[in-house]
Amino acid sequence: MKPNHVTLVSALDACKNKAALEKGRQIHAAIVSEGYGGQSVVGNALINMYAKCGSLDSARNVFMGMPRRDVISWNAVISACTLNGHREEALDFFDRMHGEGFKPDEVTFVCALDACASLAAIEKGIEVHAAIVESGYEDHMIVATSLVKMYGKCGKLDDARSVFNRMPKRNKISWSAMMSACNQNACPKEALNLFTEMQHNRIEQDQVAFVCALDACAILADLEQGHKIHAAIVREGYEDHVVVGNALVNMYGKCRSLEDARNVFQRMPYRDVISWNAIIAVCSQNVQSRLALDLYDQMRREGFKPGAVTFVCALEACASLVDLEKGQEIHGAIVHGGCDGEIIVGTALINMYGKCGILEDARNVFNRMVCRDVVSWSAMIAACVLNNDAKKALDLFNQMQCNGFMPDQFTFACALDACASLAALEKGQEIHAATIKAQCEGQVVVATALVNMYGKCGSLEDARNVFDHMPHRNLVCWNAIIAACARNGHGIEAIELFKHMQCCGFKPDGATFLSLLAACSHSGTVDEARHFFKSMTEHHGLTQNVEHYLCLIDILGRAGHLKDAEDFINDMPYEKETRVWLSLLWHCQIHGDMERGIRAARHALNSDPRNATAYVLLSNIYAEAGTREA
């Protein structure tokens, strides 16, 4: 029996749902030989089938060859493009359709808005919005929901809000879209308010609404609220939903509760690649990078195929562990898995090689990237700064702008770091001017980098001026201004800022105390230094690292408290590094304490028998002792 066009269309539909491209092509051949190719229903079904099977070329060819097209054909080709990542082309078809006199319907508008949203193409989005108003689709619930999403993705929260508020009818999807727009635009509190409002309005809260609420808690790092929403999820029975589980893992990680995150992950009945990515990311974000890499191995053993995001998370862990070997192994897996073309993967590789000190490999990855963005340029600039090639960093900063990329806050911060390490005040001032022009100077990362740059260039007044004008401050920028004061010999000012910072509710960390100790070292108040050192463990729940010890040893040494310094070294809870003994040796030489100096030298040479500095300092001590005796 000869198949009619109805059976052919439903056969194509089946292929579409199963992504069965070969079978689809056979049916296409049958359609041509039976002479059904001219019917628009058949053509539309072919376009949809090819699109879902990932063959955009065939979908486009069918569309081009159609003798008659209807609105549905245009919708099909537009969504075929979006589905296969060709969003600009989708918008081109949208324009051509209009030019050929077809009236877009609600489906067309939704597809076009989706393309605008993923491209963050706000001008085009506004144009589509105007066309929607003109065609009277503004009150259509699905179209309006798409508008909310588009404005949210384009960073226009106000517009998303006003579309949402004017909607005559909303459902749970509209509410979730609005919550998501809030999360994407730094208004997580508003998202949580919407979540409560949904309950008051008796709108059903499904897994997506819960995921949006969890996302808001993650951004706020609000563990208490997160626990409450977790409880509600259990109550409503959404606990076993994979996406909800993934969002829970992420939320607990961002709230710094690795315990909770691991518990959720362990109990998940189903896991997908994203679940693994989430737990790997959470471990490396919570200074458990080794564990992150173990999970990466475990994931592969369990048969999951790592994707671009997996590689990015694993490379981040290698970078913070400075584990070059593992990083290279993962680089191999990336090439093998065909992910080396992805921009985020390339950027993560640059970062990893940079942190591991192999600038040349970072450069190779950068040079081979087919496609670059501001982030990859910035990563390369940062890698140069880190590896003491600040000049190259500034070259790249210029080159990137010649290539048409506008620096953002992070790029500016990297370039300013380069100036700081070169103590290049003039270049720093030039970049400062550029940040003002780009309206970036108030952003925390930029202002912090400015404070740091001026501090290192010896211009404390400018550093203070930038700091005083910052609209928002975080711990890092407080540390930067305290370090700038300490570095420039303004110890008292540093300590005053430290007190002020605590009054503003900031808890000091290890870096704060390092600067404070440096400040004491300049003003020479030994007792204050001892006090700060002790208070780290006694009042602030911190542990001292070698740098803190070195700083205090230096202060004791300068003040001539050599016995204290030596006792202090002997009491150190870790293995004594050579430089600790060298510091003592140096001060012994200055103060002419021959006996202690020889002891320090013996320790230094014990841990590093070929250390030239130790020999030089020791011979200085002998020489001075000789002079004194003579």
Place this chain on the structure above:
DNA sequence: AGAGCCCCAA
């Protein structure tokens, strides 16, 4: 035809 989870540069 609409909403959601993991992700690169300080």
